[in-house]
Amino acid sequence: MEMTLLLNSTYEPLRVVHWQKAIALLWQGKVEVLEVYDREVHAVSLSVKLPAVMRLLKMVRLKDSHRAVKFSRINIFTRDGYRCQYCHRRFRTEELTFDHVVPIAKGGRKTWENIVTACWRCNNRKSGRTPDEAGMKLKKRPVKPRWSSMITITIGIRNTPESWRDYLYWNMELDADPSEP
Secondary structure (H helix, E strand, C coil): CCEEEEECCCCCEEEEEEHHHHHHHHHCCCEEEEEEEEEEEECCCCEEEEEEEEEECCCCCCCHHHHCCCCCHHHHHHHCCCECCCCCCECCHHHEEEEECCCHHHCCCCCCCCEEEEEHHHHHHHCCCCHHHHCCCCCCCCCCCCCCHHHHHHCCCCCCCHHHHHHHCCCCCCCCCCCCC
């Protein structure tokens, strides 16, 4: 079933919710529906089009911790562009792992600054050594990403519904048309 994009009252994307949660928010009078899907939900005496995009009527203030990028495998892959940081080739998710630049056995920690995306081949080649010891070079130094909450929401959504696009990309700079001077 469809998911619903939930926006703050300022139109800032907050999260993606299941359609049932979206209907509950609608019946509670907490949201307005901005976009709908073609599909409908039927009850005994009424039918409602499934909401695609909804906006909260009251502003929700988020703590900074909610805006921080979560330290996760998929976010490491996203930060590194799904590229092995040793051979710089692009891979599918299932062909990737993460690597401790400084191995745990040598005092390395599980932090944004010590974890990089690696293909299985390069990770095995590096083994429990530092890149210098293995004769390998990192393509770029790992850092903690600074993404907006809007971008964080889109991670993992491969086929974003068309009805969401205007709301997800509302403050992103558009690329210039290469044909324009």
